[in-house]
Amino acid sequence: MKKLKNNQGNQTEVSKRKLICYIHDQKLREGDALPSQTVLRKLFGVGAFTIQRAISALEKDGILETIPHRAVRVKSLKTNGYDARLIGLVCLRRSYIPSSTILLQCLLNQLADQNCQCKLFLRNSNQMTDVDSLAHFDGLQRCIERGLIHGILTTVSFDDKSWRIIRDHHIPVVSMDTASHNKGCKVSFASILPQAYGIVKSRHLRRPALIHCGYPFVNAIRSEFKAYFPKQDEQYCRFLFPDMIEADEALPMANAAQKVLDDFCGMPEDLRPDVLIIPDDFIINYVYTELLKRRLASPSFHWQPHFIYIIQKQNLFFTPSEPIGDCFEFDIIQYAERAVQALHEKMTGSFNAENENITVIPHLVNAP
Amino acid sequence: MKKLKNNQGNQTEVSKRKLICYIHDQKLREGDALPSQTVLRKLFGVGAFTIQRAISALEKDGILETIPHRAVRVKSLKTNGYDARLIGLVCLRRSYIPSSTILLQCLLNQLADQNCQCKLFLRNSNQMTDVDSLAHFDGLQRCIERGLIHGILTTVSFDDKSWRIIRDHHIPVVSMDTASHNKGCKVSFASILPQAYGIVKSRHLRRPALIHCGYPFVNAIRSEFKAYFPKQDEQYCRFLFPDMIEADEALPMANAAQKVLDDFCGMPEDLRPDVLIIPDDFIINYVYTELLKRRLASPSFHWQPHFIYIIQKQNLFFTPSEPIGDCFEFDIIQYAERAVQALHEKMTGSFNAENENITVIPHLVNAP
Incomplete structure (x- = not known):
C-alpha cells in the first residue's frame, strides 16, 4: 500500500465526497466537464495533490474520466456507493x-x-x-x-x-x-378538519361528530370544533388517546373506539351524529366495521352516518367497495x-x- | 491540527471502530478492563502509536478511561455515535x-x-x-x-x-x-398453513377454502392444499396475485378479493366453504367487512364462515370485537x-x- 503524507488520506476522502456533492448539487449530467482543478482546490480548500488523488480515485471507480490534455468530465452518474x-x-x-x-x-x-x-x-x-x-x-x-x-x-x-x-x-x-x-423549516400535512367542516356545512349535515386519535393536538382541535359548531355539545368531539403514549407498543384502539360508539349508539336517534369525521385510517376502519356488525345484530338499529375520513395512499387497508362519504388521501411519498x-x-x-x-x-x- | 504520519489517521479510525466492536462483542460492562495494548496491537494488527491514539480519542469521547499506571477500562457503554x-x-x-x-x-x-x-x-x-x-x-x-x-x-x-x-x-x-x-443463513416466518389445516380437521370443518396473496409461493401452496384436502376442488384454493408485482404501488386488493367472494357467494349453500383460511391481514380485513355488508344487504344471505387468519403484532388494524375464528399473530420485532x-x-x-x-x-x- 502506497503511504500517504500527513493527514492527506483523510483529506482525499473528504474531497471525493465533495466531488460527489458537486456533481449532484450542480445537476451535472454524463459528459459534462468539471471546473478546472484550480477552481476545485479553492472551492474545497485543499492542495493540488489532494484534488488529483481524489479525481484519480473516482476515475478508478468509473465516476469520472480524464480526456488527456483536456477537462475531467463525468463518466457515470451512478456514484458506485459513494455517499455525498x-x-x-x-x-x-x-x-x-x-x-x-x-x-x-x-x-x-x-x-x-x-x-x-x-x-x-x-x-x-x-x-x-x-x-x-x-x-x-x-x-x-x-x-x-x-x-x-x-x-x-x-x-x-x-x-x-x-x-x-x-x-x-x-x-x-x-x-x-x-x-x-x-x-x-417544518414540513407538515395540512389538517383536513377545516375542509371537512366545510363539507359538513355544504352538505347541510346537522349533527357532526369528530372521533380523533388525540395527543398532542387535543385543545386546539376542541376549540376549532367549537368555533365551527358552537351548538354541538362536547360529547360530539371525542379523543381516543388524549394523553401522550410512552411505550413502543400497539394502542388499544378497539377498546377506546368501542366506548365512543357505545355513547353514540345509546343516544336517541334524533340526537345521534349524522356525520362522523374521522381523520385516521385505523379508527375509520374499526368504526365502519363495528357499525355494520351492530346493524346486523339488531334489525331495529339503523344508524348509518355519513363519513368524512382519511386514508393513506401507502397503506390502503380500508377500501370499502361502495361510497360511504367523503374520503381524503395522504401521500406519504x-x-x-x-x-x-x-x-x-x-x-x-x-x-x-x-x-x-x-x-x-x-x-x-x-x-x- | 497536529499532522499524522503516513496513513495513520485512517488506521486510527479503523482501530477506534475495532475497539468499539471489541467492547460490544465481548459484552464488556462499565468498569471492565481492556486487554493490554500488546494484546490489542496483535488483535488489530497495528502499531503501538495507533493503539495509543485510538484509546486516547475514545477517552476524550468519554467511552474509555485510563487508571494511571494500570489498565484502560470501559467508562461508558454509550458509544457516543461511534459505529461498530x-x-x-x-x-x-x-x-x-x-x-x-x-x-x-x-x-x-x-x-x-x-x-x-x-x-x-x-x-x-x-x-x-x-x-x-x-x-x-x-x-x-x-x-x-x-x-x-x-x-x-x-x-x-x-x-x-x-x-x-x-x-x-x-x-x-x-x-x-x-x-x-x-x-x-435464512430467517423465515413459519407458514401457518399446516397448523391451520390441522385446526380445520380438529374442528371437523368440511369445506375449507384458502384465500392467499400469491407470488412467489403459488405452486407449493396449491400442492400442499391438495395433499391435505384431496377432495376439495381447485376453486377452493385461490390466489389474488399469482404473478410477480413489479411496480412500487398499492395492490388492487379490493377488486381481486371481490371476485373470489363473488364466486363463493354464488355457490349453493351446501357447497360454500365453511372455513376461510386467510394468511394475510389486509385480505382478512377486507373479506370480513365485505361479508358483513353482503349479509346486511340481503336478509336471506346467511353465510358466516369460520375464519383462520393472521395479523401482525405491529400493525393491528384488524381487531374484531368478538371471536370470529382462530387467529395467529406475527411478531415482526x-x-x-x-x-x-x-x-x-x-x-x-x-x-x-x-x-x-x-x-x-x-x-x-x-x-x-
Whole structure:
C-alpha cells in the first residue's frame, strides 16, 4: 500500500465526497466537464495533490474520466456507493405505527436517491417530554459538533439548549410534523378538519361528530370544533388517546373506539351524529366495521352516518367497495419528497426562506 | 491540527471502530478492563502509536478511561455515535407494503442497538427477476470488494456470480424470507398453513377454502392444499396475485378479493366453504367487512364462515370485537431480532452452523 503524507488520506476522502456533492448539487449530467482543478482546490480548500488523488480515485471507480490534455468530465452518474452526505434521522422508536414506519422507509428511499446515507438516532429514554435534549440521542451532539452529519431530519422537538448547539455548528434541520414545538423549516400535512367542516356545512349535515386519535393536538382541535359548531355539545368531539403514549407498543384502539360508539349508539336517534369525521385510517376502519356488525345484530338499529375520513395512499387497508362519504388521501411519498428536498436546499444554500412552513395538502378522492 | 504520519489517521479510525466492536462483542460492562495494548496491537494488527491514539480519542469521547499506571477500562457503554460496523441492507423499493416498512424500521432499531450503521442498497431496475445481480444495487459490489460493509441483510435473492463475489470477500449474509432462492443463513416466518389445516380437521370443518396473496409461493401452496384436502376442488384454493408485482404501488386488493367472494357467494349453500383460511391481514380485513355488508344487504344471505387468519403484532388494524375464528399473530420485532442476532454471530464468528435456517413461529392467539 502506497503511504500517504500527513493527514492527506483523510483529506482525499473528504474531497471525493465533495466531488460527489458537486456533481449532484450542480445537476451535472454524463459528459459534462468539471471546473478546472484550480477552481476545485479553492472551492474545497485543499492542495493540488489532494484534488488529483481524489479525481484519480473516482476515475478508478468509473465516476469520472480524464480526456488527456483536456477537462475531467463525468463518466457515470451512478456514484458506485459513494455517499455525498450523511444525514441524521432523529426519531422515536415507533415500531407499532405503520404511518411512521412508512414515512421512515420513504425518507430513506428519497435520501438514497440523493446519494445521502442516514444515521439513525433513536431516543434512549422512555420518559416522554414535549421537547428533547440532544443527550436523549446517543452521539448526536458529538456528530453535530464534529461536523460528522451534514443535515438533520427530525420527528422530535428540541429544547433551547440543543437548538443553540445545532445553530452554532450550522447544521441544517428540517422538522416533520410531529416535531410541533420546533421553529425553522417544518414540513407538515395540512389538517383536513377545516375542509371537512366545510363539507359538513355544504352538505347541510346537522349533527357532526369528530372521533380523533388525540395527543398532542387535543385543545386546539376542541376549540376549532367549537368555533365551527358552537351548538354541538362536547360529547360530539371525542379523543381516543388524549394523553401522550410512552411505550413502543400497539394502542388499544378497539377498546377506546368501542366506548365512543357505545355513547353514540345509546343516544336517541334524533340526537345521534349524522356525520362522523374521522381523520385516521385505523379508527375509520374499526368504526365502519363495528357499525355494520351492530346493524346486523339488531334489525331495529339503523344508524348509518355519513363519513368524512382519511386514508393513506401507502397503506390502503380500508377500501370499502361502495361510497360511504367523503374520503381524503395522504401521500406519504410526496411528504417525504418535500422534506428531503427542503433539507437538500438548506444544505446547498439554495433554500428560499419563504418556504419555512411547507404544507402537504391531503387530496379529496371523491368530490362532494 | 497536529499532522499524522503516513496513513495513520485512517488506521486510527479503523482501530477506534475495532475497539468499539471489541467492547460490544465481548459484552464488556462499565468498569471492565481492556486487554493490554500488546494484546490489542496483535488483535488489530497495528502499531503501538495507533493503539495509543485510538484509546486516547475514545477517552476524550468519554467511552474509555485510563487508571494511571494500570489498565484502560470501559467508562461508558454509550458509544457516543461511534459505529461498530456498517451493514448493507439490500432490498426493493417497497413503500406500499406496511409489513416491509415495519420490518425495515425494526431492523434499523435492532442494528442501532448493536452500534451498527446501515447503508441502504435499493434496487435500481424495475425489471423483476427471481435472482438479482450485485449490479442491480449501485455501489454494492464496490462496498463488498473494498470491505466497506461488514455484513449484509437482504430481502432479495442473489445470482451465482454475486454469491461468488460475496464469498470471496468473506462478507456474512443473512437472507430474509422473501429472498427465497438464497442458500446460507435464512430467517423465515413459519407458514401457518399446516397448523391451520390441522385446526380445520380438529374442528371437523368440511369445506375449507384458502384465500392467499400469491407470488412467489403459488405452486407449493396449491400442492400442499391438495395433499391435505384431496377432495376439495381447485376453486377452493385461490390466489389474488399469482404473478410477480413489479411496480412500487398499492395492490388492487379490493377488486381481486371481490371476485373470489363473488364466486363463493354464488355457490349453493351446501357447497360454500365453511372455513376461510386467510394468511394475510389486509385480505382478512377486507373479506370480513365485505361479508358483513353482503349479509346486511340481503336478509336471506346467511353465510358466516369460520375464519383462520393472521395479523401482525405491529400493525393491528384488524381487531374484531368478538371471536370470529382462530387467529395467529406475527411478531415482526422478534423476526428482526433473530435476523440481526444471526448476522452479529456470523460477523463475530460465534455462529452455530446448525442455525442456518431460523424459523420464527407465529403464535396462535386464541386456542382452538
